[in-house]
Amino acid sequence: MATRGLSLLVAVFLVHLAGIYLYYRGFLLTRLSLPDITACQGGSCTITPSHKRAVVLVIDALRFDFVSPHPPKPPSPYHHNVLVLPQELTASQPSRSFLFEMFSDPPTTTLQRLKGITTGSLPTFMEMGSNFGGSSVTEDSLVGQLRAAGKKIAFMGDDTWTTVFPDSFAPNMTFPYDSFNVEDLHTVDEGVIEHLFPLLQDKGAPWDVLIGHFLGVDHVGHRVGPDHPTMKTKLTQMDDVLRRVVDVLHDDTLLILMGDHGMDRKGDHGGDGDHETSAALWVYSKGPQLVHPKASIPSFLLSTRVFPDATVEHRHIQQIDLAPTLSLALGLPIPFNNLGTVIPELFWHDKAGKDYTRALSLNAMQVKRYLDTYRQSASGAELDKAWSELERIWRTVNFEAHTKDVEAQWLAMTMYTRNALAACRMLWAQFNVGLMRLGLILLVTGTVAATSLYFKLRALEAGWQEWTLEARRWYLSSAVGGALFGFVAYLTVSRFVKGLDFAESLLFGAAAMLSLVIIASSLPSLSNIRPSLTSMPLPLILHAAAFASNSFTVWEDHVVTYLLITSIVPNILVGFTAPTARLRLRILAFSALFAICVRLMAMSTVCREEQQPFCHVTFFASSSLPSPPAPILALSIPVALGLPWIMRRFLRISKSDKGTATLVLLGLLPAVFLLGAAFWVIEHWDSSEQFGPEWAGVLRSARTWCARVAVGLVIFFGYALWWLVPLCLEISSEAKQDGGKREVTVIGFANAFGAPYMVFWSLFLGLLYAATQLTGQVVLALAAVAILAHLEVVDSVRDVRGLEAVFASGNPSAILQADELRTPVIPLRFSEITPLALLAMHAFFATGHQAAIPSIQWKTAFVLTPTMTYPFSPLLVMLNTFGPHFLVALAVPLLALWNVPPLPQPQADIKARVDAVRAGLGVMLYHGTLLLSSAICSAWLRRHLMVWKIFAPRFMLAAVTVVVVDVAVLFGVGVGVGRVTERVSKLFAAMNPDKAKK
Known part of the structure; x- marks a missing residue:
């Protein structure tokens, strides 16, 4: 049952959503994909192929140092010098074998990397989200x-390949496998091996390109990390597979081994760390030599890099270099984008x-043709800043093409x-400033509206229900009127805001007008509120200000700990x-x-x-052992058994257990x-193979059912009960001795x-407990105890202030009056909400x-099911990531309900509801202010070197956190508080409160 004040919280939530959406649309742009396709007649845009066929083997998450002859110091016995065939053949056949380190553009997720490898184009920050549900590639590839x-x-x-390239592979030679079952380390690899060698050994097999994508290395990384014996076993298997492939490889076939991305020290990926963006590439030709034995390639064409913690430089390329290279090597045109x-x-x-000169010329002309087409598109103005420099360099290319200085031509x-x-990397970090400004306007007005509404509810006391009913009509009317205003604005001035479409105009108008009406309707009752210096929310101010610094943002975990401890000093x-001694204690x-x-x-x-x-x-x-x-x-x-006992002890203080x-x-x-807890203990036994691999199926089934039973008990029994x-409560009655x-x-x-x-x-x-790993479960238990301890502190501090107010009133005997259970009423303070928000x-x-x-923590996707299952797997990852925010926000109404007696009725019921709405509004205001600060700092520092590494992820975290916290508050106030106050008021309305023993 929703409380009467729920509409106020919904209004603030909708303004938050509108502001987030508009700012997101301006800040996190997507790349314009041109539909053009490179086509040519008679080979005018390609060269004679060096090989008739190609075998492309992708070992998912194959980091460069896994195959490097000079790994970092000290080397790991589990993943260094294990897959050694590439370095052996490169050393023994330097004209036929080449080993490269590739830079994989972030986000380092498989789907985006496959797009980059096959199209030669760049991803954008927001494309990572499609890794769970990728769509097909429509651009040239x-x-x-x-x-x-x-x-x-x-x-x-x-099977990511068949997702992005549907109907592209020969039907009788296509064998996809589930890509998201990180629990399974062997099925995909064994399936690839099963179908790979028959096709390689059959000289009459009708394939021109064979693609095999192994997943075991990636899954081992996600599950146990790179520094684990299982990784050595898996890399040894891959080395054996490569040796068998080389043995049966035909002379006219080019072999390409690559990683689509790397992995960090604990085996995960997705970001832009050095270990995540480092992927290996090995190219081998069993037949024709790739480089003439007497050739000398100029050093300015060969960029090098030292892998982190290594001491020797290695050849370094961009991963998207594969697209033009493989295309021309196979006699195909280069993809248009x-x-x-x-x-x-x-x-x-x-x-x-000479072949390189021809290939590089075709490459440069293709890039020029792409840029010219992009320049003429609707987004062409984005190239303005870089265009003059690009044109200057192109004129140099044309000039040098008529000279005999071939090296100068290569350089140009x-x-x-x-x-x-470089220009396009900057281009797709561009922003729609107009939409960002509209989003910021809504976030600012939404924060002011939430603040004024928070104080309005404090000032109202009696009569707040009638005001809420009236305000609800105002809010609905203002949203409709604002949408109409947005419609008019779209017809008249939308051309001045780039990218503003019809729906966004209506959304901005409705949300802006709603915010203004909330502010206007709340201001008249705020004249009696006199904020003082001591009432300023200093922790919130300092927390919000920290986002202006990349250092403070990076170390926010430490900043939050400091602010949290500081917040309880008052x-x-x-x-x-x-x-009194009892209150002090x-x-x-x-x-x-x-x-x-x-x-x-x-x-x-x-x-x-x-x-x-x-x-x-x-x-x-450890950092490498997850x-x-x-x-x-x-x-x-x-901890699992002790936490419920501790929670019951807190309830026993008020005899409400x-x-x-x-x-x-x-x-x-x-x-x-x-x-x-049993799920994650068994998962640890399974991952570490403590009982041997033959127990894997039993352990997987056992932990799956542990999680399912736990979740089922909560949903189908706990919430129903x-x-x-x-x-x-425990209620008993007995007849008086006088028979009355x-x-x-x-x-x-x-x-x-x-x-x-x-x-x-x-x-x-x-x-949440079942979806959280073991260390996180202990943390959640500590957080639960901290919440209950804070509630007891707040209750005692209110008692102190109540006593002080009574004695200051000159009528101390008022505290003894039976009908004044809390004299006077102590209002909820923002300083009581701040520790919970932190x-x-x-x-x-x-x-x-x-x-x-x-x-x-991708492991949590497989808590309820052994394979990727929609919608449960993504929901579990979200629960694991944002569950702590939801949990603490859900506890905030307890600030209004804890140790609040239900008499006299109906005033107690009304006060409990309005204080719960204020408490929820307060935590929404806290996180909304953090969102506003993060958005302002991200907009202000959008040209900062660390914008995509630090500020953009922090804005996204703040945006999702606000949505999660708002939903938690709406759920808590609407369902929890509504149901509790309804049942309590019904119970005590049926009783004679004057005869109740309290």
């Missing part, structure tokens, strides 16, 4: 050129490099293609001056418990690349927590609102997350 030339493509392995540059080593067939053409690449000061003891929980949570860390070498991973066993630390394994079961609380905290939650019988009316005893009366809501909240904790961020970092793509 190597695969498309092969089909246009009548070539047949055989394929086996990662290509921005790569041909690799010299594959075209230096004679001493003078290479400079043109590389400058074009309560501690109150504790020292409390008028309660405030100081529970504050200490809160601080201890926060510090213990801070011991759990994961490190983003920018924090190295000053950060040490403790969430996992398994739980040994102390966490030992603590997992005691009765009714539904007993069933949930003594029966349901221990079972749910134990099953959630709570909905039917939410109250945590019966006397009713209510145990748990003082916390009649808070206890059932806490049970409601704890059920979501049970859901605790949400603290829990996010402590559960193994950072504002960086590589921290996403």
